[in-house]
Amino acid sequence: MAAQPVYTDDRALLAAFREERTKEAAFNQLVKTYQERLYWHIRRMVLDHEDANDILQNVFIKVWRALADFREQSGLYTWLYRIATNETLTFIEQKKRRASVSLSDEETDLSNRLAAQPGFDDRQLEWKLQKAIQGLPEKQKLVFNLRYFDEMPYEKMSEVLGTSVGALKASYHHAVKKIEAYFKPED
Amino acid sequence: MKARSPHIVDELKTLQSTLAEVPTAMPFEVPGGYFADFADTLRLRFLLEENVTLPDPLPAFGRLTTPFVVPEGYFARFPFLLAEALEVSILEAHLSRKNIFKAPQGYFENLPEQVMEALALSAALPEGGNKEMPFAVPEGYFPEFSGNLMARVAEEDRIKALALVAEKPKTIPLRPRISLPVQMMRWAAAAVLILGVTLGIQQAGTPQNTVATTRRALAAIPENTLQEYVHQHADDFDIDMIEARLPQSIFQAASPVQTLGTHEIQAFLSDEVLL
Numbered sequence: 309m310a311a312q313p314v315y316t317d318d319r320a321l322l323a324a325f326r327e328e329r330t331k332e333a334a335f336n337q338l339v340k341t342y343q344e345r346l347y348w349h350i351r352r353m354v355l356d357h358e359d360a361n362d363i364l365q366n367v368f369i370k371v372w373r374a375l376a377d378f379r380e381q382s383g384l385y386t387w388l389y390r391i392a393t394n395e396t397l398t399f400i401e402q403k404k405r406r407a408s409v410s411l412s413d414e415e416t417d418l419s420n421r422l423a424a425q426p427g428f429d430d431r432q433l434e435w436k437l438q439k440a441i442q443g444l445p446e447k448q449k450l451v452f453n454l455r456y457f458d459e460m461p462y463e464k465m466s467e468v469l470g471t472s473v474g475a476l477k478a479s480y481h482h483a484v485k486k487i488e489a490y491f492k493p494e495d
Numbered sequence: 496m497k498a499r500s501p502h503i504v505d506e507l508k509t510l511q512s513t514l515a516e517v518p519t520a521m522p523f524e525v526p527g528g529y530f531a532d533f534a535d536t537l538r539l540r541f542l543l544e545e546n547v548t549l550p551d552p553l554p555a556f557g558r559l560t561t562p563f564v565v566p567e568g569y570f571a572r573f574p575f576l577l578a579e580a581l582e583v584s585i586l587e588a589h590l591s592r593k594n595i596f597k598a599p600q601g602y603f604e605n606l607p608e609q610v611m612e613a614l615a616l617s618a619a620l621p622e623g624g625n626k627e628m629p630f631a632v633p634e635g636y637f638p639e640f641s642g643n644l645m646a647r648v649a650e651e652d653r654i655k656a657l658a659l660v661a662e663k664p665k666t667i668p669l670r671p672r673i674s675l676p677v678q679m680m681r682w683a684a685a686a687v688l689i690l691g692v693t694l695g696i697q698q699a700g701t702p703q704n705t706v707a708t709t710r711r712a713l714a715a716i717p718e719n720t721l722q723e724y725v726h727q728h729a730d731d732f733d734i735d736m737i738e739a740r741l742p743q744s745i746f747q748a749a750s751p752v753q754t755l756g757t758h759e760i761q762a763f764l765s766d767e768v769l770l
Contacts, residue, residue: 348521
């Protein structure tokens with residue numbers, strides 16, 4: 309089996325994708341490069357693996373169809389994150405509409421889904437952090453996850469979410485404070 | 496575990512957050528081999544999305560090849576295997592159209608004889624069958640029925656009437672009785688009185704009173720003036736109308752108009768026309 313060509317940067321990968329002969333190999337590399345990062349970005353928002361898997365597949369199908377027309381005005385990395393974020397938010401919105409739950413019910417639902425995860429133990433710090441994150445508003449949750457876990461620079465995050473750097477910094481600051489408050493023992 | 500970026504840690508420290516110490520490892524589980532197989536899963540999804548006819552057998556996409564083995568020709572033989580699994584009697588009923596219902600033993604052999612017996616029995620019966628009712632009716636029931644019925648109706652009416660007398664009907668006022676204060680009653684009486692006077696004054700101007708006024712005005716006219724008026728306008732009067740008012744004897748004697756004197760005409764006019 310011939311070794312797959314390795315494209316050293318996004319530009320080379322995009323060029324290969326536009327060639328019919330190398331299109332599939334280039335796409336394969338793109339999937340392998342970004343699948344885990346995008347998966348976790350989605351999974352942190354939807355919690356369930358099956359939901360995350362469905363969304364991730366939809367993201368890459370959209371990428372396959374639109375990649376040839378990608379104009380490189382933004383980086384491939386931010387473009388992929390933008391698609392993944394939009395797909396995730398659309399999925400969450402549709403799920404909310406189907407269930408027609410109130411805000412308080414939604415938070416309870418997220419907590420229940422988190423508690424249903426295999427190996428859940430809210431005495432462990434990682435799970436406790438996840439529980440605290442589920443209490444944040446949707447956008448704040450996105451900002452916190454992108455910054456805290458993905459370590460995304462604010463400038464790139466601004467491209468992904470279409471929000472100013474200042475607003476994102478403020479949002480992250482608020483999110484951190486809320487999570488801190490969650491961790492503090494009650495007086 | 497991946498080392499944290501110093502930028503992120505510094506930022507958390509600036510925010511005086513203890514989150515810098517919290518591990519970033521994801522506690523969620525992912526099915527084994529998920530990421531290794533994802534590209535193949537995605538490729539299969541593409542084939543399905545693009546309505547591509549999948550090759551048979553499917554190309555070996557790593558772990559996507561099913562580890563289970565199906566005996567050769569299993570799907571071709573499946574309907575027969577299913578038939579075998581079903582109860583034989585039901586299967587036979589469907590496949591060979593054999594009747595699953597059973598008739599009593601010897602039923603068909605004895606059937607002609609039974610039919611003949613039934614025919615003989617029906618021939619022995621009188622024409623049209625016996626319509627007489629086997630039930631007894633008290634003697635004179637039908638002739639007396641009508642009279643008894645009317646007597647009962649009359650009796651029921653009498654009982655109802657007695658019941659009505661015994662139980663005096665309750666008068667239910669159509670609307671609740673309102674007791675007005677005396678002062679209000681006085682004002683109401685005064686209003687009725689004023690209304691009556693007003694209507695009386697209006698009645699004074701009616702046609703009957705107008706006739707009385709005309710009569711008084713005519714009485715004031717001198718007799719000579721009236722006579723002159725009659726002489727000047729005698730031709731204008733309706734002769735037929737005058738004749739109709741005169742006695743029949745006058746017509747027999749002569750022409751009514753000729754026999755009429757001025758006095759009679761004046762009397763007529765004063766009685767019938769002017770009044």
